[in-house]
Amino acid sequence: MAVEVRIPTILRKHTGGARAVEAKGATVREVIEQLESNHPGLRAAILADGGEIHRFINIYLNDEDVRFSGALETPVEDGDVMSILPAVAGGAARG
Amino acid sequence: MAAQLIEHAQSEYPKEACGIIGGPPGEASKVYRLTNVDPDPVMRYNADPKELKSAFDDMDDHDWDPVVIYHSHTHSPAFPSPTDVERAFYPDASYVLVSLMDRQKPDLRAFRIIEGRITEMDVVAGGDGQGRL
Numbered sequence: 441m442a443v444e445v446r447i448p449t450i451l452r453k454h455t456g457g458a459r460a461v462e463a464k465g466a467t468v469r470e471v472i473e474q475l476e477s478n479h480p481g482l483r484a485a486i487l488a489d490g491g492e493i494h495r496f497i498n499i500y501l502n503d504e505d506v507r508f509s510g511a512l513e514t515p516v517e518d519g520d521v522m523s524i525l526p527a528v529a530g531g532a533a534r535g
Numbered sequence: 536m537a538a539q540l541i542e543h544a545q546s547e548y549p550k551e552a553c554g555i556i557g558g559p560p561g562e563a564s565k566v567y568r569l570t571n572v573d574p575d576p577v578m579r580y581n582a583d584p585k586e587l588k589s590a591f592d593d594m595d596d597h598d599w600d601p602v603v604i605y606h607s608h609t610h611s612p613a614f615p616s617p618t619d620v621e622r623a624f625y626p627d628a629s630y631v632l633v634s635l636m637d638r639q640k641p642d643l644r645a646f647r648i649i650e651g652r653i654t655e656m657d658v659v660a661g662g663d664g665q666g667r668l
Contacts, residue, residue, distance in 0.1 A: 448624070448625075449600075449625065449626065449627050450624050450625065450626055496581075496622060496624065498584040498587065498588070500584075500588050503588060503592075505584050505585060505588070507584075523588065523591070525584075525587055525588065525591060526624030526625065527581055527582065527584070527587075527622065527624065528553060528555065528569065528580075528581070528582035528587055528604055528624075528625070529573070529579070529580060529581040529582065529622040529624075530579070530580055530606060530615070530616065530618050530619035530621075530622045530623070531551065531573070531575075531578050531579030531580055531616060531618040531619065531622075532551070532578050532579075532608045532609070532610060532611045532616050532618070533611055533616035533617060533618070
């Protein structure tokens with residue numbers, strides 16, 4: 441299954457500046473593995489040390505947040521668009 | 536546009552408000568108010584991922600980028616906290632902070648946060664629809 445993967449600015453250093461790249465896989469996990477083969481460094485930016493999707497990274501398959509549809513095991517269809525968006529997050533200092 | 540951000544911050548008080556301003560590079564064109572879904576919304580913010588995707592889709596349709604990422608501090612100054620710096624994932628955007636420490640006198644300041652370094656930027660007030668805040 442070939443999908444288009446949209447890369448956020450902060451991760452384009454791994455894709456030679458490309459805003460979108462193509463990758464293949466039957467699940468989100470397999471797509472991420474192929475991204476890593478083609479663009480080393482991406483997996484560590486997307487997944488946490490325990491192997492799950494990083495808390496401050498959102499992955500969408502078409503319009504759906506994959507956290508609610510099977511996370512890394514979400515099946516991927518030919519022609520899907522996978523978008524990676526870092527969280528808009530922060531907070532005040534405690535004290 | 537600064538007035539819109541302050542109004543958003545006031546309407547969410549004491550929770551932190553958050554959102555994006557999209558536009559062509561360097562031009563603030565449209566405010567996207569996002570819902571803060573962090574479990575500790577008085578001290579933290581995390582924009583609703585579904586709304587975030589919708590905002591990015593709309594910006595993509597216009598060929599825009601997130602020009603500004605904004606949020607409020609309700610009990611501390613308008614300066615990026617260590618958490619803000621750690622979670623600043625949009626190096627091309629300006630980070631605008633609205634402080635409501637004194638609710639009668641909101642303070643608004645803008646910064647770039649790149650690889651942990653904070654640089655303050657000038658804010659040109661005006662709200663004239665020509666890219667100025």
